[in-house]
Amino acid sequence: MSAASRLKALLLLGFIALLAGCLSSSGSGRSSNDTPPPAAPETTPNLVFLSAAGIGVSDLEASVSLYTNGMGMRELQRLTRDNRTEVVLESADARGSNIVLMDFTDGIGRNFQQNPGKLVFYAKDPAAFAEEFVASGGRITLPPAPQPSFDNVVVGFGRDLDNNLIEIVGETHATESFFGAFGLGVSDLDTARDFYVNVLGFEQSQFLQIPGQYDEYILTSPVPGSSAVVLMNWTNGSVRNYTDNPLKLELAVAYPDKLADVIGASDGGVIREPSAAEEADLDGALLGYASDADGTLLEIRQGIRGYLGAAGIGVEDLEAAVRFYDAGLGMQEVARRSRDDRDEVVMRSADGRGSEVVLMGFTDGVARNYQQNPGKLVFYVKDPDQYALDIVAAGGRVTVPPAFQAGLGVTVGFGRDLDNNLIEFVGSADAIESYFGAFGIGVSDLQAARDFYVAELGFRELIFLPIPFQYDEYILQGQGGSALVLMNWTNGSSRNYTDNPVKLEVRSMSPEGFAQAVIDAGERVTEAPGATTDTDREGETVGYAKDADGTLIEILRAPWQKN
Structure with a gap:
Protein backbone atom coordinates (compact mmCIF):
# COMPACT_ATOMS: atom_id res chain seq x y z
CA MET A 1 0.00 0.00 0.00
CA SER A 2 1.35 3.48 -0.88
CA ALA A 3 1.94 6.11 1.77
CA ALA A 4 -1.02 8.13 0.44
CA SER A 5 -3.30 5.09 0.47
CA ARG A 6 -2.15 4.19 3.96
CA LEU A 7 -2.89 7.70 5.21
CA LYS A 8 -6.32 7.63 3.60
CA ALA A 9 -6.96 4.23 5.14
CA LEU A 10 -6.00 5.27 8.64
CA LEU A 11 -8.27 8.32 8.48
CA LEU A 12 -11.19 6.35 7.09
CA LEU A 13 -10.69 3.81 9.82
CA GLY A 14 -11.63 6.51 12.29
CA PHE A 15 -15.23 5.88 11.20
CA ILE A 16 -15.01 2.23 12.22
CA ALA A 17 -13.73 3.23 15.62
CA LEU A 18 -16.38 5.91 16.03
CA LEU A 19 -19.15 3.44 15.32
CA ALA A 20 -17.68 1.25 18.03
CA GLY A 21 -17.95 4.13 20.47
CA CYS A 22 -14.22 4.20 21.12
CA LEU A 23 -13.73 7.87 20.31
CA SER A 24 -15.87 9.06 23.18
CA SER A 25 -14.27 11.95 25.06
CA SER A 26 -15.56 10.76 28.42
CA GLY A 27 -13.75 11.12 31.44
CA SER A 28 9.76 22.96 16.13
CA GLY A 29 17.12 27.70 11.81
CA ARG A 30 18.09 30.88 13.37
CA SER A 31 18.49 34.46 12.36
CA SER A 32 20.86 37.10 13.65
CA ASN A 33 19.57 39.82 15.97
CA ASP A 34 21.02 42.45 13.61
CA THR A 35 19.92 40.97 10.30
CA PRO A 36 16.42 41.23 8.79
CA PRO A 37 14.71 38.10 7.49
CA PRO A 38 15.96 37.04 4.05
CA ALA A 39 13.92 38.48 1.21
CA ALA A 40 12.11 36.14 -1.14
CA PRO A 41 12.62 36.48 -4.88
CA GLU A 42 9.30 37.43 -6.40
CA THR A 43 8.99 34.25 -8.46
CA THR A 44 10.09 31.87 -5.70
CA PRO A 45 7.43 29.83 -3.83
CA ASN A 46 7.45 30.43 -0.10
CA LEU A 47 7.74 26.85 1.13
CA VAL A 48 6.36 25.91 4.54
CA PHE A 49 6.19 22.74 6.62
CA LEU A 50 5.00 21.70 10.07
CA SER A 51 8.17 21.53 12.16
CA ALA A 52 6.30 20.81 15.41
CA ALA A 53 2.80 20.46 16.83
CA GLY A 54 2.32 21.92 20.31
CA ILE A 55 -0.29 20.73 22.82
CA GLY A 56 -1.04 22.19 26.24
CA VAL A 57 -0.84 19.72 29.13
CA SER A 58 -2.08 19.86 32.70
CA ASP A 59 0.85 17.95 34.24
CA LEU A 60 4.08 18.46 32.32
CA GLU A 61 6.23 15.77 33.92
CA ALA A 62 3.49 13.15 33.76
CA SER A 63 2.94 13.92 30.07
CA VAL A 64 6.67 13.79 29.34
CA SER A 65 6.75 10.37 30.98
CA LEU A 66 3.82 9.13 28.88
CA TYR A 67 5.16 10.45 25.57
CA THR A 68 8.67 9.12 26.18
CA ASN A 69 8.11 5.85 28.06
CA GLY A 70 4.71 5.09 26.58
CA MET A 71 5.02 6.43 23.03
CA GLY A 72 8.70 6.00 22.28
CA MET A 73 9.61 9.67 21.90
CA ARG A 74 12.87 11.32 22.99
CA GLU A 75 13.21 14.60 24.85
CA LEU A 76 15.34 17.00 22.80
CA GLN A 77 15.26 20.18 24.86
CA ARG A 78 13.37 22.29 27.40
CA LEU A 79 12.62 25.93 26.69
CA THR A 80 11.45 28.69 28.98
CA ARG A 81 9.05 30.93 27.05
CA ASP A 82 7.23 34.12 28.05
CA ASN A 83 4.10 32.34 29.31
CA ARG A 84 5.00 28.66 29.27
CA THR A 85 7.59 25.95 29.63
CA GLU A 86 8.04 23.74 26.58
CA VAL A 87 9.45 20.24 26.23
CA VAL A 88 10.39 19.37 22.65
CA LEU A 89 10.05 15.68 21.74
CA GLU A 90 11.27 13.72 18.73
CA SER A 91 9.84 10.42 17.50
CA ALA A 92 11.75 7.20 18.07
CA ASP A 93 12.40 6.94 14.31
CA ALA A 94 13.45 10.63 14.14
CA ARG A 95 10.85 11.03 11.37
CA GLY A 96 7.96 13.42 11.02
CA SER A 97 7.40 16.62 12.95
CA ASN A 98 8.28 17.09 16.60
CA ILE A 99 5.76 17.35 19.41
CA VAL A 100 5.98 20.19 21.93
CA LEU A 101 4.36 19.71 25.33
CA MET A 102 3.40 23.13 26.74
CA ASP A 103 3.02 23.88 30.45
CA PHE A 104 1.51 27.34 30.80
CA THR A 105 2.91 29.50 33.61
CA ASP A 106 0.82 32.68 33.24
CA GLY A 107 -1.94 31.62 35.64
CA ILE A 108 -4.65 31.74 32.95
CA GLY A 109 -7.07 28.84 33.23
CA ARG A 110 -7.24 26.55 30.22
CA ASN A 111 -9.25 23.46 29.41
CA PHE A 112 -6.91 20.74 28.19
CA GLN A 113 -9.65 18.10 27.88
CA GLN A 114 -11.57 19.37 24.85
CA ASN A 115 -9.11 19.29 21.97
CA PRO A 116 -11.24 18.19 18.97
CA GLY A 117 -8.24 16.91 17.02
CA LYS A 118 -5.89 13.93 17.24
CA LEU A 119 -2.27 12.77 17.08
CA VAL A 120 -1.45 9.90 14.72
CA PHE A 121 1.49 7.57 15.38
CA TYR A 122 2.84 4.92 13.02
CA ALA A 123 4.29 1.91 14.86
CA LYS A 124 6.29 -1.14 13.82
CA ASP A 125 4.47 -3.19 16.48
CA PRO A 126 1.12 -1.57 17.28
CA ALA A 127 0.30 -4.10 20.03
CA ALA A 128 3.58 -3.42 21.84
CA PHE A 129 3.04 0.34 21.37
CA ALA A 130 -0.42 0.06 22.95
CA GLU A 131 0.97 -2.02 25.82
CA GLU A 132 3.64 0.53 26.65
CA PHE A 133 1.11 3.33 26.26
CA VAL A 134 -1.18 1.80 28.88
CA ALA A 135 1.70 0.90 31.21
CA SER A 136 2.71 4.58 31.22
CA GLY A 137 -0.75 5.93 32.05
CA GLY A 138 -2.59 6.17 28.73
CA ARG A 139 -5.98 4.60 27.90
CA ILE A 140 -6.69 2.32 24.97
CA THR A 141 -10.24 2.79 23.69
CA LEU A 142 -9.91 0.39 20.76
CA PRO A 143 -7.08 -2.18 20.79
CA PRO A 144 -5.00 -2.34 17.60
CA ALA A 145 -6.46 -4.85 15.15
CA PRO A 146 -6.20 -5.61 11.41
CA GLN A 147 -8.81 -3.93 9.22
CA PRO A 148 -9.73 -6.32 6.36
CA SER A 149 -11.26 -3.52 4.30
CA PHE A 150 -7.90 -1.73 4.17
CA ASP A 151 -5.35 -4.41 3.33
CA ASN A 152 -5.39 -5.52 6.97
CA VAL A 153 -3.64 -2.38 8.17
CA VAL A 154 -3.54 -2.55 11.98
CA VAL A 155 -5.23 0.41 13.70
CA GLY A 156 -6.02 1.23 17.32
CA PHE A 157 -7.11 4.25 19.35
CA GLY A 158 -6.44 5.64 22.79
CA ARG A 159 -6.44 8.79 24.94
CA ASP A 160 -3.50 10.49 26.61
CA LEU A 161 -3.56 12.05 30.11
CA ASP A 162 -5.31 15.18 28.77
CA ASN A 163 -7.85 13.25 26.71
CA ASN A 164 -6.13 13.89 23.37
CA LEU A 165 -7.12 11.27 20.82
CA ILE A 166 -4.16 9.03 19.92
CA GLU A 167 -4.41 6.98 16.74
CA ILE A 168 -2.00 4.02 16.37
CA VAL A 169 -1.32 2.67 12.88
CA GLY A 170 0.80 -0.34 11.95
CA GLU A 171 3.68 0.50 9.61
CA THR A 172 6.06 -2.22 8.48
CA HIS A 173 8.60 0.38 7.33
CA ALA A 174 8.88 1.95 10.79
CA THR A 175 11.93 1.05 12.83
CA GLU A 176 9.99 1.71 16.03
CA SER A 177 7.41 4.50 15.75
CA PHE A 178 6.95 8.05 14.49
CA PHE A 179 4.48 10.93 14.69
CA GLY A 180 2.76 10.99 11.31
CA ALA A 181 -0.15 13.46 11.42
CA PHE A 182 -1.67 16.16 13.62
CA GLY A 183 -5.44 16.62 13.54
CA LEU A 184 -6.72 20.14 14.21
CA GLY A 185 -10.39 20.90 14.91
CA VAL A 186 -11.77 23.85 12.92
CA SER A 187 -15.20 25.53 13.07
CA ASP A 188 -15.50 26.20 9.31
CA LEU A 189 -13.80 23.49 7.32
CA ASP A 190 -13.73 25.15 3.89
CA THR A 191 -12.59 28.50 5.26
CA ALA A 192 -9.82 26.77 7.17
CA ARG A 193 -8.82 24.80 4.11
CA ASP A 194 -8.57 27.99 2.03
CA PHE A 195 -6.42 29.66 4.70
CA TYR A 196 -4.03 26.75 5.19
CA VAL A 197 -3.67 26.08 1.44
CA ASN A 198 -3.98 29.48 -0.26
CA VAL A 199 -2.39 31.60 2.47
CA LEU A 200 0.00 29.33 4.40
CA GLY A 201 1.05 27.22 1.42
CA PHE A 202 0.12 23.66 2.39
CA GLU A 203 -1.14 21.30 -0.30
CA GLN A 204 -4.48 19.51 -0.19
CA SER A 205 -3.87 15.77 -0.36
CA GLN A 206 -7.31 14.34 0.43
CA PHE A 207 -10.83 15.40 1.35
CA LEU A 208 -12.68 12.75 3.33
CA GLN A 209 -16.25 12.60 4.57
CA ILE A 210 -17.00 10.12 7.33
CA PRO A 211 -20.83 10.04 7.09
CA GLY A 212 -22.54 11.23 10.24
CA GLN A 213 -19.22 11.73 12.06
CA TYR A 214 -16.75 14.25 10.62
CA ASP A 215 -15.32 15.78 7.46
CA GLU A 216 -11.62 16.44 7.05
CA TYR A 217 -8.97 17.81 4.74
CA ILE A 218 -5.54 16.15 4.79
CA LEU A 219 -2.80 18.67 4.04
CA THR A 220 0.86 18.03 3.31
CA SER A 221 3.91 20.11 2.47
CA PRO A 222 6.01 20.01 -0.71
CA VAL A 223 8.99 20.00 1.68
CA PRO A 224 9.58 16.33 2.61
CA GLY A 225 9.94 14.87 6.06
CA SER A 226 7.22 16.46 8.17
CA SER A 227 3.92 15.21 9.57
CA ALA A 228 0.61 15.91 7.80
CA VAL A 229 -1.86 18.52 9.04
CA VAL A 230 -5.47 17.30 9.19
CA LEU A 231 -8.30 19.84 9.42
CA MET A 232 -11.29 18.23 11.16
CA ASN A 233 -14.90 19.33 11.63
CA TRP A 234 -17.33 17.05 13.46
CA THR A 235 -20.74 16.44 11.87
CA ASN A 236 -22.23 13.99 14.40
CA GLY A 237 -24.06 16.63 16.43
CA SER A 238 -21.59 16.53 19.32
CA VAL A 239 -20.55 19.80 20.91
CA ARG A 240 -16.91 20.55 20.12
CA ASN A 241 -14.83 23.49 21.25
CA TYR A 242 -12.95 24.77 18.21
CA THR A 243 -11.91 28.16 19.56
CA ASP A 244 -8.71 29.16 21.36
CA ASN A 245 -7.61 25.65 22.23
CA PRO A 246 -4.18 25.43 23.96
CA LEU A 247 -2.46 24.35 20.74
CA LYS A 248 0.13 25.73 18.38
CA LEU A 249 1.59 24.87 15.01
CA GLU A 250 5.29 25.62 14.58
CA LEU A 251 5.70 26.48 10.91
CA ALA A 252 9.14 26.45 9.33
CA VAL A 253 9.03 28.93 6.45
CA ALA A 254 11.52 29.79 3.71
CA TYR A 255 10.71 33.52 3.96
CA PRO A 256 8.95 34.34 7.25
CA ASP A 257 8.43 38.04 6.48
CA LYS A 258 6.68 37.18 3.21
CA LEU A 259 4.34 34.75 4.97
CA ALA A 260 3.45 37.37 7.61
CA ASP A 261 2.66 39.84 4.81
CA VAL A 262 0.40 37.33 3.07
CA ILE A 263 -1.40 36.48 6.33
CA GLY A 264 -1.96 40.18 7.01
CA ALA A 265 -3.23 40.83 3.48
CA SER A 266 -5.71 37.97 3.86
CA ASP A 267 -7.23 39.55 7.00
CA GLY A 268 -5.56 36.90 9.10
CA GLY A 269 -4.26 37.67 12.54
CA VAL A 270 -0.58 38.66 12.64
CA ILE A 271 0.29 38.92 16.32
CA ARG A 272 4.00 39.63 15.91
CA GLU A 273 6.00 40.33 12.78
CA PRO A 274 9.02 38.02 12.37
CA SER A 275 12.01 39.41 14.25
CA ALA A 276 14.76 38.27 16.61
CA ALA A 277 13.30 36.53 19.66
CA GLU A 278 13.99 38.16 23.02
CA GLU A 279 13.48 34.98 25.04
CA ALA A 280 16.88 33.82 26.28
CA ASP A 281 16.39 30.15 25.41
CA LEU A 282 15.69 30.98 21.75
CA ASP A 283 19.08 32.67 21.29
CA GLY A 284 17.85 35.33 18.89
CA ALA A 285 15.94 32.97 16.61
CA LEU A 286 13.80 34.59 13.94
CA LEU A 287 10.28 34.36 15.36
CA GLY A 288 6.81 35.59 14.42
CA TYR A 289 3.26 34.82 15.55
CA ALA A 290 -0.10 34.67 13.82
CA SER A 291 -3.38 32.85 14.36
CA ASP A 292 -6.01 31.14 12.25
CA ALA A 293 -9.71 31.97 12.37
CA ASP A 294 -10.23 29.74 15.41
CA GLY A 295 -7.40 31.30 17.40
CA THR A 296 -4.92 28.44 16.96
CA LEU A 297 -1.45 29.90 17.50
CA LEU A 298 0.85 29.82 14.48
CA GLU A 299 4.52 30.20 15.39
CA ILE A 300 6.50 31.28 12.34
CA ARG A 301 10.15 30.21 12.25
CA GLN A 302 12.93 30.41 9.67
CA GLY A 303 13.14 27.13 7.75
CA ILE A 304 16.32 26.06 5.93
CA ARG A 305 15.67 22.33 5.50
CA PRO A 511 19.39 29.45 0.31
CA GLU A 512 19.30 32.94 1.84
CA GLY A 513 18.22 31.58 5.22
CA PHE A 514 20.83 28.83 5.00
CA ALA A 515 23.58 31.37 4.37
CA GLN A 516 22.38 33.41 7.34
CA ALA A 517 22.55 30.29 9.52
CA VAL A 518 26.19 29.84 8.49
CA ILE A 519 26.90 33.43 9.51
CA ASP A 520 25.04 33.05 12.80
CA GLY A 543 25.93 31.00 -2.94
CA TYR A 544 29.16 29.86 -1.31
CA ALA A 545 30.29 29.37 2.28
CA LYS A 546 33.01 27.53 4.19
CA ASP A 547 32.94 25.49 7.36
CA ALA A 548 35.55 25.77 10.12
CA ASP A 549 38.00 23.57 8.19
CA GLY A 550 37.57 25.42 4.92
CA THR A 551 35.39 22.83 3.21
CA LEU A 552 33.52 24.62 0.44
CA ILE A 553 29.72 24.61 0.75
CA GLU A 554 27.87 25.49 -2.45
CA ILE A 555 24.40 26.69 -1.48
CA LEU A 556 21.63 25.95 -3.98
CA ARG A 557 17.84 25.97 -3.94
CA ALA A 558 16.10 22.64 -3.37
CA PRO A 559 13.83 21.57 -6.24
CA TRP A 560 10.75 21.30 -4.01
CA GLN A 561 7.81 23.22 -5.47
CA LYS A 562 4.15 23.69 -4.74
CA ASN A 563 1.90 21.72 -7.04
Missing part, protein backbone atom coordinates in the same frame (compact mmCIF):
# COMPACT_ATOMS: atom_id res chain seq x y z
CA GLY A 306 17.97 20.82 2.90
CA TYR A 307 20.12 17.90 1.83
CA LEU A 308 23.41 16.96 0.21
CA GLY A 309 22.68 17.25 -3.50
CA ALA A 310 26.21 16.43 -4.63
CA ALA A 311 29.68 15.76 -3.26
CA GLY A 312 32.61 17.32 -5.10
CA ILE A 313 36.19 16.04 -5.09
CA GLY A 314 39.22 17.58 -6.76
CA VAL A 315 41.10 15.28 -9.14
CA GLU A 316 44.52 15.61 -10.75
CA ASP A 317 43.51 14.17 -14.13
CA LEU A 318 39.85 14.90 -14.88
CA GLU A 319 39.44 12.57 -17.86
CA ALA A 320 41.21 9.68 -16.09
CA ALA A 321 38.99 10.20 -13.04
CA VAL A 322 35.85 10.16 -15.21
CA ARG A 323 36.92 6.86 -16.74
CA PHE A 324 37.65 5.36 -13.33
CA TYR A 325 34.34 6.43 -11.77
CA ASP A 326 32.55 5.02 -14.80
CA ALA A 327 34.33 1.68 -15.25
CA GLY A 328 35.46 1.11 -11.67
CA LEU A 329 32.59 2.50 -9.59
CA GLY A 330 29.67 2.08 -11.98
CA MET A 331 28.72 5.75 -12.31
CA GLN A 332 27.57 7.57 -15.45
CA GLU A 333 28.48 11.04 -16.67
CA VAL A 334 25.40 13.27 -16.83
CA ALA A 335 26.78 16.80 -17.26
CA ARG A 336 29.85 18.95 -17.82
CA ARG A 337 30.19 22.54 -16.72
CA SER A 338 32.84 25.25 -16.50
CA ARG A 339 33.36 27.42 -13.45
CA ASP A 340 35.69 30.36 -12.80
CA ASP A 341 38.49 28.17 -11.45
CA ARG A 342 37.59 24.65 -12.49
CA ASP A 343 35.90 22.28 -14.89
CA GLU A 344 33.35 19.89 -13.43
CA VAL A 345 31.98 16.53 -14.55
CA VAL A 346 28.80 15.39 -12.80
CA MET A 347 28.51 11.64 -12.22
CA ARG A 348 25.35 9.76 -11.25
CA SER A 349 25.10 6.33 -9.64
CA ALA A 350 24.10 3.31 -11.71
CA ASP A 351 20.94 2.94 -9.60
CA GLY A 352 20.13 6.66 -9.89
CA ARG A 353 19.95 6.93 -6.09
CA GLY A 354 21.71 9.12 -3.58
CA SER A 355 23.63 12.32 -4.27
CA GLU A 356 25.71 12.95 -7.37
CA VAL A 357 29.51 13.02 -7.40
CA VAL A 358 31.18 16.04 -9.00
CA LEU A 359 34.73 15.53 -10.26
CA MET A 360 36.56 18.87 -10.22
CA GLY A 361 39.56 19.61 -12.43
CA PHE A 362 40.98 22.96 -11.31
CA THR A 363 42.13 25.37 -14.02
CA ASP A 364 43.43 28.32 -11.97
CA GLY A 365 47.02 27.12 -11.71
CA VAL A 366 46.92 26.93 -7.91
CA ALA A 367 48.76 23.84 -6.62
CA ARG A 368 46.59 21.44 -4.63
CA ASN A 369 47.32 18.16 -2.91
CA TYR A 370 44.77 15.62 -4.10
CA GLN A 371 46.35 12.70 -2.22
CA GLN A 372 45.54 13.67 1.39
CA ASN A 373 41.74 13.88 1.54
CA PRO A 374 40.91 12.49 5.02
CA GLY A 375 37.34 11.59 4.02
CA LYS A 376 35.74 8.80 2.03
CA LEU A 377 33.10 7.88 -0.54
CA VAL A 378 30.70 5.07 0.37
CA PHE A 379 28.97 2.95 -2.26
CA TYR A 380 26.24 0.35 -1.72
CA VAL A 381 26.63 -2.49 -4.19
CA LYS A 382 24.81 -5.62 -5.29
CA ASP A 383 27.97 -7.75 -5.68
CA PRO A 384 30.93 -6.60 -3.51
CA ASP A 385 33.32 -9.19 -4.95
CA GLN A 386 32.68 -8.09 -8.53
CA TYR A 387 32.85 -4.47 -7.46
CA ALA A 388 36.35 -5.06 -6.04
CA LEU A 389 37.44 -6.60 -9.32
CA ASP A 390 36.05 -3.63 -11.26
CA ILE A 391 37.97 -1.19 -9.05
CA VAL A 392 41.26 -2.95 -9.73
CA ALA A 393 40.56 -3.40 -13.44
CA ALA A 394 39.91 0.35 -13.76
CA GLY A 395 43.25 1.21 -12.17
CA GLY A 396 42.30 1.60 -8.53
CA ARG A 397 43.46 -0.37 -5.50
CA VAL A 398 41.59 -2.67 -3.13
CA THR A 399 43.17 -2.27 0.31
CA VAL A 400 40.75 -4.49 2.27
CA PRO A 401 39.00 -7.22 0.24
CA PRO A 402 35.25 -7.47 0.85
CA ALA A 403 34.43 -9.62 3.87
CA PHE A 404 31.33 -10.25 5.93
CA GLN A 405 31.27 -8.19 9.13
CA ALA A 406 29.28 -10.18 11.67
CA GLY A 407 28.81 -7.21 13.98
CA LEU A 408 27.23 -5.15 11.22
CA GLY A 409 25.57 -7.99 9.34
CA VAL A 410 26.93 -6.78 5.98
CA THR A 411 29.87 -7.36 3.64
CA VAL A 412 32.32 -4.45 3.55
CA GLY A 413 35.45 -3.74 1.52
CA PHE A 414 37.80 -0.77 1.06
CA GLY A 415 39.83 0.60 -1.80
CA ARG A 416 41.45 3.74 -3.21
CA ASP A 417 40.69 5.70 -6.37
CA LEU A 418 43.31 7.26 -8.68
CA ASP A 419 43.73 10.24 -6.30
CA ASN A 420 43.95 8.10 -3.17
CA ASN A 421 40.40 8.85 -2.01
CA LEU A 422 39.15 6.15 0.34
CA ILE A 423 36.37 4.09 -1.26
CA GLU A 424 34.16 2.03 1.06
CA PHE A 425 31.83 -0.43 -0.62
CA VAL A 426 29.05 -2.19 1.24
CA GLY A 427 26.95 -5.13 0.09
CA SER A 428 23.27 -4.27 -0.17
CA ALA A 429 20.47 -6.62 -1.17
CA ASP A 430 18.28 -3.74 -2.38
CA ALA A 431 20.91 -2.35 -4.78
CA ILE A 432 20.18 -3.12 -8.43
CA GLU A 433 23.80 -2.38 -9.33
CA SER A 434 25.36 0.27 -7.08
CA TYR A 435 24.73 3.73 -5.68
CA PHE A 436 26.61 6.48 -3.88
CA GLY A 437 25.31 6.31 -0.31
CA ALA A 438 27.50 8.59 1.82
CA PHE A 439 30.26 11.18 1.59
CA GLY A 440 32.78 11.49 4.39
CA ILE A 441 34.71 14.69 5.06
CA GLY A 442 37.57 14.97 7.52
CA VAL A 443 37.08 17.49 10.35
CA SER A 444 39.61 18.69 12.91
CA ASP A 445 37.07 19.04 15.75
CA LEU A 446 34.43 16.32 15.48
CA GLN A 447 31.99 17.63 18.09
CA ALA A 448 32.17 21.22 16.85
CA ALA A 449 31.59 20.05 13.27
CA ARG A 450 28.65 17.93 14.39
CA ASP A 451 27.09 20.92 16.16
CA PHE A 452 27.57 23.12 13.11
CA TYR A 453 25.96 20.71 10.64
CA VAL A 454 23.21 19.48 12.96
CA ALA A 455 22.27 22.32 15.32
CA GLU A 456 22.91 25.14 12.86
CA LEU A 457 22.37 23.72 9.37
CA GLY A 458 19.61 21.24 10.14
CA PHE A 459 21.10 17.87 9.22
CA ARG A 460 19.81 14.98 11.32
CA GLU A 461 22.23 12.88 13.33
CA LEU A 462 21.71 9.21 12.57
CA ILE A 463 24.50 7.64 14.61
CA PHE A 464 27.86 8.22 16.26
CA LEU A 465 30.20 5.44 15.21
CA PRO A 466 33.69 4.92 16.67
CA ILE A 467 35.92 2.65 14.59
CA PRO A 468 38.52 1.44 17.13
CA PHE A 469 42.09 2.54 16.35
CA GLN A 470 40.96 4.13 13.07
CA TYR A 471 38.48 7.02 13.27
CA ASP A 472 35.36 8.34 14.96
CA GLU A 473 32.46 9.51 12.82
CA TYR A 474 29.04 11.09 12.94
CA ILE A 475 26.65 9.97 10.21
CA LEU A 476 24.21 12.74 9.28
CA GLN A 477 21.24 12.82 6.90
CA GLY A 478 19.35 15.59 5.15
CA GLN A 479 15.93 15.38 3.51
CA GLY A 480 17.12 13.25 0.61
CA GLY A 481 20.42 12.56 -1.08
CA SER A 482 23.36 10.66 0.37
CA ALA A 483 24.42 10.79 3.99
CA LEU A 484 27.08 13.23 5.18
CA VAL A 485 29.77 11.63 7.37
CA LEU A 486 32.01 13.72 9.61
CA MET A 487 35.29 11.90 10.29
CA ASN A 488 38.19 12.45 12.68
CA TRP A 489 41.07 9.97 12.64
CA THR A 490 42.20 8.47 15.96
CA ASN A 491 44.97 6.12 14.78
CA GLY A 492 47.76 8.62 15.33
CA SER A 493 48.30 9.29 11.64
CA SER A 494 48.87 12.83 10.41
CA ARG A 495 45.82 14.07 8.51
CA ASN A 496 45.28 17.34 6.67
CA TYR A 497 41.81 18.60 7.58
CA THR A 498 42.15 22.15 6.26
CA ASP A 499 41.19 23.51 2.83
CA ASN A 500 40.99 20.16 1.06
CA PRO A 501 39.82 20.32 -2.59
CA VAL A 502 36.33 19.06 -1.78
CA LYS A 503 32.90 20.69 -1.76
CA LEU A 504 29.39 19.99 -0.54
CA GLU A 505 26.54 21.01 -2.82
CA VAL A 506 23.74 21.62 -0.32
CA ARG A 507 20.22 22.26 -1.59
CA SER A 508 18.00 24.18 0.83
CA MET A 509 14.39 25.37 0.86
CA SER A 510 15.83 28.85 1.57
CA ALA A 521 27.18 30.00 13.54
CA GLY A 522 30.30 32.13 13.19
CA GLU A 523 31.46 30.72 9.85
CA ARG A 524 32.07 32.41 6.49
CA VAL A 525 29.75 33.14 3.59
CA THR A 526 32.11 33.96 0.75
CA GLU A 527 29.35 34.74 -1.75
CA ALA A 528 25.78 35.52 -0.73
CA PRO A 529 23.13 33.46 -2.55
CA GLY A 530 21.85 35.21 -5.63
CA ALA A 531 21.11 34.78 -9.32
CA THR A 532 24.15 33.15 -10.90
CA THR A 533 25.91 34.40 -13.99
CA ASP A 534 27.06 30.89 -14.97
CA THR A 535 25.94 30.31 -18.54
CA ASP A 536 24.95 26.68 -17.95
CA ARG A 537 22.52 27.36 -15.10
CA GLU A 538 20.87 30.69 -15.76
CA GLY A 539 18.16 31.62 -13.30
CA GLU A 540 19.51 29.42 -10.50
CA THR A 541 20.32 30.76 -7.06
CA VAL A 542 23.91 30.04 -6.00
